[in-house]
Amino acid sequence: MKLSKTGGRGRLLIITVAWATAILAATNVSAESVRHGAGSGGQNAPQHIGKPSIVLVSLDGFRWDYPGRIETPALDELARRGVRADALIPPFPSLTFASHYTIATGLTPGQHGIVANRFLDPATGRRYSLRDKDTVGDGWWYGGEPIWVRAETQGMVTAAFYFVGTEANVSGVRPTDWRGFDVSVPGETRVDQVLDWLARPEDVRPHLITLYLGHVDRAGHDFGPAAPETVEAIEFVDSLLNRLLRGIEDLENAENVGVVVVSDHGMLPYLPDAPRFVVDEVIDMTGVRTAVGGPVLYLHLDDPARAPAIRDAVNAAWEHGRAWLPDETPAIWGVNNNPRFGEVILVAEPGYAVVPAALAESHLPLGSHGWAPEAQAMHGIFYAMGPGLPSGQRLPATRSTSVYPLLVRWLGLAGPGDDVSSSDEFARLLRAGE
Numbered sequence: 001m002k003l004s005k006t007g008g009r010g011r012l013l014i015i016t017v018a019w020a021t022a023i024l025a026a027t028n029v030s031a032e033s034v035r036h037g038a039g040s041g042g043q044n045a046p047q048h049i050g051k052p053s054i055v056l057v058s059l060d061g062f063r064w065d066y067p068g069r070i071e072t073p074a075l076d077e078l079a080r081r082g083v084r085a086d087a088l089i090p091p092f093p094s095l096t097f098a099s100h101y102t103i104a105t106g107l108t109p110g111q112h113g114i115v116a117n118r119f120l121d122p123a124t125g126r127r128y129s130l131r132d133k134d135t136v137g138d139g140w141w142y143g144g145e146p147i148w149v150r151a152e153t154q155g156m157v158t159a160a161f162y163f164v165g166t167e168a169n170v171s172g173v174r175p176t177d178w179r180g181f182d183v184s185v186p187g188e189t190r191v192d193q194v195l196d197w198l199a200r201p202e203d204v205r206p207h208l209i210t211l212y213l214g215h216v217d218r219a220g221h222d223f224g225p226a227a228p229e230t231v232e233a234i235e236f237v238d239s240l241l242n243r244l245l246r247g248i249e250d251l252e253n254a255e256n257v258g259v260v261v262v263s264d265h266g267m268l269p270y271l272p273d274a275p276r277f278v279v280d281e282v283i284d285m286t287g288v289r290t291a292v293g294g295p296v297l298y299l300h301l302d303d304p305a306r307a308p309a310i311r312d313a314v315n316a317a318w319e320h321g322r323a324w325l326p327d328e329t330p331a332i333w334g335v336n337n338n339p340r341f342g343e344v345i346l347v348a349e350p351g352y353a354v355v356p357a358a359l360a361e362s363h364l365p366l367g368s369h370g371w372a373p374e375a376q377a378m379h380g381i382f383y384a385m386g387p388g389l390p391s392g393q394r395l396p397a398t399r400s401t402s403v404y405p406l407l408v409r410w411l412g413l414a415g416p417g418d419d420v421s422s423s424d425e426f427a428r429l430l431r432a433g434e
Helices: 016-025 073-081 094-103 147-153 187-198 213-223 228-249 304-317 402-411 425-433
Strands: 051-059 083-085 116-119 128-129 158-161 208-213 257-262 289-294 295-302 321-324 344-348 381-384 394-395
Touching: 016 158, 051 094, 051 187, 051 228, 051 402, 073 083, 073 228, 073 381, 083 094, 094 147, 094 158, 094 402, 116 257, 116 289, 116 295, 147 158, 147 208, 158 187, 187 208, 187 344, 208 228, 228 257, 295 304, 304 321, 304 344, 402 425
Parallel strands: 051 208, 051 257, 083 394, 158 208
Antiparallel strands: 083 381, 116 128, 257 381, 289 295, 295 344, 321 344
C-alpha cells in the first residue's frame, strides 16, 4: 500500500516580519506565530553564525518496530547516512504530552511537571488538558528549560511547527517563530515551512526547528497498530520525511543541516474482551479525585493518610495491574513525589485498562499508549544524521532523556548538559563523528 507523493515544494519565499504579518492576516493565520519573543529577538548572536541548523522531527505514535515491518525508505536513508537506535524508551507515563516535553527538556515528567495529557494540579485545583488552548499556552504549567528556551536566551534563533510547550511562554520565552496547533494543516505545508526557515539568511536562520507529524498516532488509535490505515499513515509520514530530505539537499547550506527523528511512544491494542478495572468498585471514592484513565489512573486524596489502605485494597482485588504509592514506584520512572501524580498511582498491565466509574462504559480506542515504559510496545524511534555525526552506526535502545544533551552539544549551547558524560550514548556520537 503506497500513497502518492506530492511533487516539488515550489519556490522559496523569504519575508520580513512586517510583510509576514500582513500576509498572515489575509490568510487567517495568527500574526502571533511570527512575533519575536523575549529570547533572541529574531537575530542570531555572532557566536552562533556558522553553527548547524537542526530539525527535530516528531512522528507521534511511531512504534520502534514499524520500520522492520513496513517499507520506510526515508528512515532507511537516515539510518545509512547517520545513526539509528534500536528504540527510544519513553518516560513514565508514555503519553504524548509527557513524552514530548521530556524529549524537549531531558527531564522526567516528575521533574518537569507535564505528567499526562490531562491532569490535576492539586495545589491550585487547576486542570491541564491538551484540548484546552488556555492551559496548553500557559507557561506556568511547564517546568525545566526546553531546548528552544535555552537556545533563545543565548541569542540563537529557533522555530517550531508544533511541539509540546512551544505554544507556551516558558520562562518568558517562546521560539522566534511558532504555530498554534491545528491538526488540519497538511504535512506538506509543515515540511515546506521548515525548508523555508532553513533557507533564510544566516543572521536570522533558525538553528533549531521542531516539526510534529501526528498521522501515525491518530491512525493507531482509530484503527489499531496493525491496521492497513496505520500502514498507510506510516508510509505517508515517511514520504514527508523524504520531502524534507530532498528539500534540504536543494539548500545552499545543506551540509550544515542536521535531522533528528524521534517518536514519543509506541502503540498497543487493548486486549479483546479484557475487563476494565473500575476503581470505584473496590474503594470508597469519597474525597477522591481522579485524573487520566486507561493505562494509568491517578488518585488525588483529600486525606493522604488513606493512601496505604487504598493501595492495599486495589492490589488485593486487581489481577492485571498494580497500585503504587509515589515513593514506591521504580526509580527509573522519575515520579519524584510530584503531587500531580496523586497519592496513589494505578498502572494497568499492557493491554488492560483502569478507569473510574464515570468511564466504565466509555469507548476505548483500538490502539493506545501510556503503559509503563518497560513494555516494549511503548518504545519509539530515534534516527539522526548531519554534520559531526558518524554514518551507519546503530545504538542500543536509549531513553528519551538522552535527546536533550545531544541537542545541547550539537548546537554548542552553554550551561548544564554541555559537559556531556561518557555514558551518554547519543551525545557521545558527536565525538565519534569528529
